[in-house]
Amino acid sequence: MEKIIEINNLTKSYRKRKSKEVIQAVKNVAFNVYKGEILGLLGPNGAGKTTTIKLICGLLYPDSGEIKIKGIPNTVRRLESLQHISAVLEGNRNLYWRLTVRENLEYFAGNRGRSRKEVKKEIDELLQMFRLKDKENELVNRLSRGMQQKLAIAVAMLANTEVLLLDEPTLGLDVQTGLEVREILKSIVKNYHRTIIISSHDMDVIQDICNRTVIINQGTVVIDQRVDELIKLFEVRSYRLTLTEPLSLDQQKAISARFPANEYVEDQAHSYLTVQLEKSEDIYQIFQVLQLNRTPIDSIDRKAIRFDEVFLKIIQGDHQYAMD
Amino acid sequence: MQWINLFRANLRKEYLEMKRYLPNTIALVLTFYFIFLGLFGVIHFFGDPSTQDANIQFVIVNYIFWFLALSVIQMFGFEIVNEAIRGTLEQLSMSPMGIWRILSTRLIASTIIYGIIIFVLLIITMLTAGQWLNIDILSIFPIFVLTVFGMYGVGLMVGGLAIVYKQIQAFLQILQFLLAGLTFIPLAASPFMYFLPFVIGVDLVRDIMIGGQTLIDIGWLPLTILFINAFVYFIAGLLFFNYCERMAMKKGLLGQY
Numbered sequence: 001m002e003k004i005i006e007i008n009n010l011t012k013s014y015r016k017r018k019s020k021e022v023i024q025a026v027k028n029v030a031f032n033v034y035k036g037e038i039l040g041l042l043g044p045n046g047a048g049k050t051t052t053i054k055l056i057c058g059l060l061y062p063d064s065g066e067i068k069i070k071g072i073p074n075t076v077r078r079l080e081s082l083q084h085i086s087a088v089l090e091g092n093r094n095l096y097w098r099l100t101v102r103e104n105l106e107y108f109a110g111n112r113g114r115s116r117k118e119v120k121k122e123i124d125e126l127l128q129m130f131r132l133k134d135k136e137n138e139l140v141n142r143l144s145r146g147m148q149q150k151l152a153i154a155v156a157m158l159a160n161t162e163v164l165l166l167d168e169p170t171l172g173l174d175v176q177t178g179l180e181v182r183e184i185l186k187s188i189v190k191n192y193h194r195t196i197i198i199s200s201h202d203m204d205v206i207q208d209i210c211n212r213t214v215i216i217n218q219g220t221v222v223i224d225q226r227v228d229e230l231i232k233l234f235e236v237r238s239y240r241l242t243l244t245e246p247l248s249l250d251q252q253k254a255i256s257a258r259f260p261a262n263e264y265v266e267d268q269a270h271s272y273l274t275v276q277l278e279k280s281e282d283i284y285q286i287f288q289v290l291q292l293n294r295t296p297i298d299s300i301d302r303k304a305i306r307f308d309e310v311f312l313k314i315i316q317g318d319h320q321y322a323m324d
Numbered sequence: 325m326q327w328i329n330l331f332r333a334n335l336r337k338e339y340l341e342m343k344r345y346l347p348n349t350i351a352l353v354l355t356f357y358f359i360f361l362g363l364f365g366v367i368h369f370f371g372d373p374s375t376q377d378a379n380i381q382f383v384i385v386n387y388i389f390w391f392l393a394l395s396v397i398q399m400f401g402f403e404i405v406n407e408a409i410r411g412t413l414e415q416l417s418m419s420p421m422g423i424w425r426i427l428s429t430r431l432i433a434s435t436i437i438y439g440i441i442i443f444v445l446l447i448i449t450m451l452t453a454g455q456w457l458n459i460d461i462l463s464i465f466p467i468f469v470l471t472v473f474g475m476y477g478v479g480l481m482v483g484g485l486a487i488v489y490k491q492i493q494a495f496l497q498i499l500q501f502l503l504a505g506l507t508f509i510p511l512a513a514s515p516f517m518y519f520l521p522f523v524i525g526v527d528l529v530r531d532i533m534i535g536g537q538t539l540i541d542i543g544w545l546p547l548t549i550l551f552i553n554a555f556v557y558f559i560a561g562l563l564f565f566n567y568c569e570r571m572a573m574k575k576g577l578l579g580q581y
Contacts, residue, residue: 014576054576059414061574082420093411098344099337110333111419111426113326139344 004084004163004195005033005056010065012051025051027219029065033163033197038189040210040227041199044315048219049199053167056197057087069163086159089167092148094155097141101132101151104140108155119158126154130184146177150184157188164188165197170205178202182209203308207231215314223314227307234310238303239283241273244296254289258282274303327429330421335433342437353441360387360449380455381534388446389471389526390507395438396431396475397503398496400483403427408490414578417569424565427483428476435472457533464532466539467550471525474554478521480561484568488577521557524550 010029013022026048033039043049054060056067058074058081067074074081088094095104102123109119127133130150140148149169156164169185170178186209188194200206206213207227215223223230246266247255255262255273259282263274277283283300290297342349360383367379404427407413417423450456482499486492511517511527518524528546531537539547572578 012576051576054414057414057418059417059573059578060576061570079420079422082418085418087415087418089414090411094415096337096341096410096412098341103337103340107333107337108415110329110336111416111421113329113421115325115329115332118329 001034001037003032004035004070005197006066006068006071007031007033007052007056008066010052010055010067011063012048012055012060013063024219026055026062026216029216029219029221031214031221031224033195035162035195036189036193037211038185038196038198038209040206040213041197041216042201042203042206042213042311043216047216049216050167052216053087053089053165053197053199057085057089057165058082084161085163085165086156086161087165087167088149088152088156088169089165091152091168091171092140092145094152095140095148098139100137100139101127101143102136104151105155105158109158112159122158122160126157129187130154131180144177146173146180149173149177150181153181153184157192157194161194163195163197165199167199168201169198170200170202178205185209203306203311207307215311217315230310231305231307234305234313237277237280238305239275239277240301240303241275241286242298242301243271243273243290244269244298245293246271247273247290247295248293251289251292251295254292255286258285258289270298326421327425330425331429331433334426334430335436338430338433338437353445356391356445357448360384360445361452363387364449364453377455378534380453381457382530384446384449384453384455384457385530385533386508386526387449388442389529390504391445392435392438392442392472393475393503393507393522394500396435396472397479397482398499399431399434400427400476400479401486401492401496403430404483404486405490405492417578423569424480424483424562428480431476431479458536460532460538463537463539463542464529467525467528467532467547470547470550470554471522471529474522474525474550474557477554477557477559477561480558480565484561484565487565487572488568488575490577518549518553521553524553 008030010026011024012026013024015022029048029052041049041052051060055062056069056074058078061075069081070084072081072084096107099107105123105126106116106119109123110116124133127136130153132147132151132154135143135147140151143151149172153164153166153169156166166185170181173181182205185196185198189196198205198210210227212226213223213230214221225233247264252264255264255275259275259277261276263272265272273286275286363383364380367376367383371379404413407416413423416426419426446457446459482492482496485495506520506523507526509517509523510530511523524546528542528550531542569578
């Protein structure tokens, strides 16, 4: 696959204004972005996600390391590299609220040196695609947040760049508009052959539309993997055992000693044990503990894991074994 | 061609926003006119009658240039601060045309729009004062262009400060008085004035509009000094702005307000 963006050993630190304390926002971050993929950039607040995004967009200079966009180093030949990337960084705040929908599109195209005549057809297409045709002469401040968000993405699309970088594209949108934006993004990749990088806290969005995810925590990349593979990795190791009798205290202690990340609950009819296994064969250790009291097993199920649970586990340091 | 498209886009945006913020534009023009009326009243009622005509003409030219300098120089800073507040500054910085080109074309666009407003105001102030200045377009235009070019240089410096510090409103308030000094004090006051931005340009315009001189009367030496002055300030402003932009990118201050 063709590399569109190459990020090597990226480091960026800030100095706090008052205390002069140096904060390392990003440490030796390295990953690639490939043509035609939707990459999800994830991380908790303060993880270094926004800094990474701004470094990619050329809005920040790194202390060390390099970013190449289509082979062009973005610190050395910044303006040239910006011909291949456009972004929506602050959603609806990226627009001029006293201009109409069409005027915004025309203005931002003009800022990239394109004439109104040249982009007229493209604007018409985008207005159709983003379902904004009937609002084209409406001032932006009169649009709903969802429409403003769609317009901001349309503005980035009009830049005609290979890479679109979207920071929280579904933040604050209602369910319907959020789903609409997801469909639009999928269609941009499919029909317009663009590459998209999405930064989001919405795990549903990442799971639904991203091919691959890069998770950043405390300034470093902790995961760079395909979303489906990541879910599978965690899924196969999470089992739920339904037991017809409760576990004794000794059994519970033995389980906890071997599998600290277990969850045990009882109700009147059954007891349930959920365990995370490092290796599939570790299930036999559970059987050994159950064997002690000959506790009957009703069923063993592989527990379906949601992507937000995977994310949490990685952030809590569980990524080491996921990377095995 | 890209430059022309960039300029057209910014000229249109400036025009549209001025139209959409019409009450604001009207208030600006009225404020300008009423301040002028105040100055005119002071000279008319309290000034020396023997030098009254010359003083009024002097005030009209200086006041027009003060308004122009305020619009051109402060605007760069205001635009950057406003864009940072709106959230569009980073978006502009991501254009392959470069932020200084975008803001420069926006500044040229607004100079044209303000130039038309100023010309109308000039006619109205002359009507009000009953004093008719020599509007020799052919002689004034090249000097005006070079003077504004020098003002752009200072504007770029102010813009550079705005891109790093953002909250420069207090500085802009003080700047108003500095600009008043630069436009009102005649070149003859000190040889040092030749080195200050756009002072020589304003002085030459005064020579034309009040003294009735032409480009030929002025001669090549003052025009060459004006050209060098404008060129040096513009290049210095551009270098300073690019330095500040780079500093803002290193410190992560670009989108912050």
